[in-house]
Amino acid sequence: MSNLMIDVDNLTKEFKSHSSRSGLKGAFRDLLTRNYTVHQAVDSISLKIKPGEMVGYIGENGAGKSTTIKMLTGILTPTAGNVRINGMNPHKERERFVKTIGVVFGQRSQLWWDIAVQESFRLLKKVYNVSDEDYKSHMGLVIEALDIAPLLDKPVRKLSLGQRMRCELAAALIHNPPLLFLDEPTIGLDVLVKLKIREFLKELNDRYQTTVVLTTHDLTDIEALCERVIMLDEGKIIYDGALSQLKTSWGEGKQIQFHFTSPKTREELLETTGSELVVWEPSENANSWTANVTNDEEVISVLIKDVVADHKILDLKLLETSTEEIIRNIYEEGVIHG
Template identity: 70%
Template sequence: MKNVIETEGLRKEFKAYSSREGLGGAFRDLFTRNYKVIRAVDDLSFSIKQGEMVGYIGENGAGKSTSIKMLTGILNPTSGTVRVNGMDPHRQREKFVSSIGVVFGQRSQLWWDIAVQESFRLLKKVYKVSDEDYKNHMEHVIESLDIGPLLDKPVRKLSLGQRMRCELAAALIHNPPLLFLDEPTIGLDVLVKLKIRQFLKEMNEKYKTTILLTTHDLSDIEALCERVIMLDQGKIIYDGALAHLRQDFGEGKKIEFQFGEPVDETSLKHLSEELEVFWQQNNANSWTALLTAQEAGMSELIGRVVGAKKVLDMSIHEVSTEEIIRQIYEKGYQPEKRILT
């Protein structure tokens, strides 16, 4: 399959000005300014094939939004190349925007004071969609997202879940081959999330729609995406199958110990020396060990703790994907960098 998105050495830098202190400093700022260059995106290189559903994740400030803005043509890269749907998103912007759909969870493309169906009609004109294509495609979209009863209501009278379903439908009026989703389920209840996820799967299967999903809700990623791209400080630290995160992190086991007396972290760290273990305190008598080692390491840890401490109860669980990724960022543990070729 062809590549829908291709980036090579993509970089974006911003100048950040700093003011000097005092009246004298303010006067000097009139003539010369102090500034430093901040690199928000640092040499990103990746490609996404037609029909892929890719999770695009990272902490706040990791470079997700900046890179998405370059992929959608809002920002021009400082250096590097980007091709999306065979076009330069910034230089061919007018032609390019008709080939993508974008949903930002905290921004609306619908007109606030008019009925939803009137917004749809306006967008139909903007994208030059024929009556026949609109009818054939949007009937399925409206039915799948269950927004028929909402079409005659002003957008301002919709709940958040209702509006997000309408936003998603609006982004698909011209049936774009590529869909950018930025926090599409933020603040939504479980039933609405499930409906949106199911609809996205149907669109991907029926039209081979390529989807790049940016979200802090990793349950969305797990439900929809087989591949994940993880950013940190503007760089890609992981690009590969979601399932491989567990392999790179280790067995991904979580052991909860219930002790018969209060236990301090120092003694637990001493017991887990030479083992890849992160300790989390639940309460004075309860601690959870997150292991990145193999099963032999887990057996060794249990043996050491039980031999040295009074253990009342113990339970073993799989570590969730969210827990793994949180540990990668918070504890500084980095999985072996895996880049798709």
């Protein structure tokens, strides 16, 4: 038996849609024979995820992220390819399979709108056949960590978006699944709620080694939770690897902000660093300058050492290109990373 939580090979999903002909003549022809166009939402992707990994699955709108998640959870049937989740086929072993996964779709609810949150929890407890003892011990921790005890008696329709999403996450974990799919779980939430959810997911992963697959447009979620990122473009995987490696490979250098004790000129700074190593940019404050350098540890170390040796400084700050900016540049330049 494979030791992989997710094992996907050449997964493909095609959607067929009707294409209308123009004009009255075309309309009559459509009555007899229809034209169809085929859109390949997911194009022969392969990926392997081990138990306990937290993986970010990212891409632009229409890249195929949600379609992939729906196939992995058994909602959609693939056009081609093989899927094994925790040793099971999601489509052929449906009843046994759903007991091993939790799913949260940011824009869909699994809670009943007009009844209290705890009543929804009790219904889901029955659906998943969770014992009273397991429910009490596990959900006690979940409810406390997500701070939803004051919400249990409220109908779902009276909850704010942030409150509802915390309850949705708790509902997906009633049966303590080893695998959790999160599709835009923090969409529209304020910063404090996002932080609470991130902290909870880290604790869940530490305590139970829960495997988490996270799709989101909020890259701060990815940076906070995931060491590995899979990037999708037009249905194909264009990057699968460490988030740190993505930054190293595609970050366009670093910036170092120096705040000196007295005003400096570009000529003074170039005498220290030379024109080939660094590009200096002034700020509105003549005491502050920013050095633009290549993403090389040795170059950065030498630069800081030389500047500190020649000039008195009050402060310095090392800035990296943000993950969001790196990913935007990759898509804009059309770079395919194998």
